[in-house]
Amino acid sequence: MSQPLPQKAPPVPPLFAGYVQLPGTWDELLDAQGLPREGFDWVLDELGRKTADELCRSQRVADLSLLSRGVTFNVYKDSRGTEKIFPFDVMPRIIAAPDWEHVRRGLEQRVRALELFLDDVYGEGRIIAQGRVPQDVVLGSKGYLPALRGVRAPGGVRIHIAGIDLVRDARGTLRVLEDNLRTPSGVSYVMENRVMAKRVFPAAFDRARVHRVDQYPGRLGEALRSIATEGALDPAVVLLTPGPYNSAFFEHAFLARSMGIDLVQAPDLFVEGDEVFLRTTRGPSRVHAVYRRVDDPFLDPEVFRADSLLGVRGIVRAWAAGKVALANAPGNGVADDKAVYPFVPEMIHYYLGEAPILEQVETFQCLREADRAYVLSHLDSLVVKCVDEAGGYGMLMGHASTSAEREEFARRVEADPRRYIAQHRVELSTCPTWDGEARQMVARRVDLRPYVVTGRDGPWVLPGGLTRVALVEGSYVVNSSQGGGSKDTWVQRP
DSSP: OOOOOOOOOOOOOOGGTTOOOOOTTBBBOOTTSBBBTTTHHHHHHHTTTTTTHHHHHHHHHHHHHHTTTOOOEEOOOOOTTTEEEEEOSSOOOOOHHHHHHHHHHHHHHHHHHHHHHHHHHHHTHHHTTTTSHHHHHTOOTTTTTTTTTTOOGGOOOOEEEEEEEEOOOTTEEEEEEEOOOOOOOOOOHHHHHHHHHHHHHHOHHHTBBOOOOTTTHOOOHHHHHOOOOOGSSOOEEEEEEOOOOOTTHHHHHHHHHHHTOEOGGGEEEETTTEEEEETTTTOEEEOOOOEESSOOHHTTTTTTTTOOOSTTHHHHHHHHHHSSEEEOOOOOGTTOOTTTTHHHHIIIIIIIIOOOOOEEEOOOEETTTHHHHHHHHHHTTTTEEEOOOTTTTTEGGGGGOOOOOOOOHHHHHHHOGGGEEEEEOOOEEEEEEEETTTTTTEEEEEEEEEEEEEEEEOOOOOESSEEEEESSSOOOOOGGGTTTTEEEEEBBOO
């Protein structure tokens, strides 16, 4: 009896013919043999129908559209000019339905545990008293605000909006890299990217059965109204912005407009009798919830920095009195401190009695003598991070560092070990990315920031999130302030 002929793999479209995967990485679209991952055959076929000329044209149109729509961000440390178009790559990132279901459950679990942790450390402090999280790690965090001890958040929620950064390692395992629980940004770009991607690949998008992302403003508005104080029948919600010179001002305006709420600055609000009011042409109007995009140190000159012109005097007093809800709550920074991050699995065990669904990255705490000794002797192979820096700053990429840089970081670690943690470099997954100059698909490293919105009814995870891409060849840094861009994230429906 003759043997059946082996099935031939579908031909790779010309657009992907020269695509070269990075050694030792997990590619989001193709397996190690260069074939589409399970269920993604149609993706390669549909996306590959475009010619190089068409993609170059689409990229130019997308860039012009983003510029005309004001989709920009500011880079404070760039002396050549601060306002820039948010870089967008036309090639989407696809996430299979089973992968996303795992992520969704893991994110909900994680946010619930972090919420309980914040309630605890600003309350009884049981997890510290029982030695499950070291006291010096918590109390030594710049994000821990002792003045807020004993304060219960109105509506029972502290983490109204979370941005949890995920990476996929060389084995394909999705891991939490860090938590953002103060004023996480980037969700407006998720929705703008979707508009662009649908224009570039309308047929592929229709065939992909992709989850919507445009429900985010509605979900966020519902969550904010749900935690508004005193059970107001028609709660007034505002978005407090530092102003047009803030790096994320486009997002502030976008979200306020999308939710149908007022975009305000500090002079627009005042506190009287522990209640917050908005100045209007018809006189003062009571405010029940404030989505604040002003960082803790500048939020209230009565409690924090006395010289702040960005905050509202007395707003923390009003929040502590239960007269206004603040999203996110002040003091959340202790829960997303990079030195606290290694203990999140323990929080999940302690508060929920469950095993963590999502894995993390092994982390060395320089505060511990043994960890510090290991870090100092392996600086050339580790990623060292300052716990109170963000955006890719205050970080040493050991494999790409000079001896002078390593010596400088060694001095910093020895002088203030609490401020530093270290991790082995994660070989970030890659995704096909369009290089307009080379007119070809190239492999570039990516991460993912999903967003979790929590109201009185519990957490809801936006299906997708901000896929950030390191557009610079060989780079691991995906932050837009350091040469990174973003992609639309297509989460398949079951």
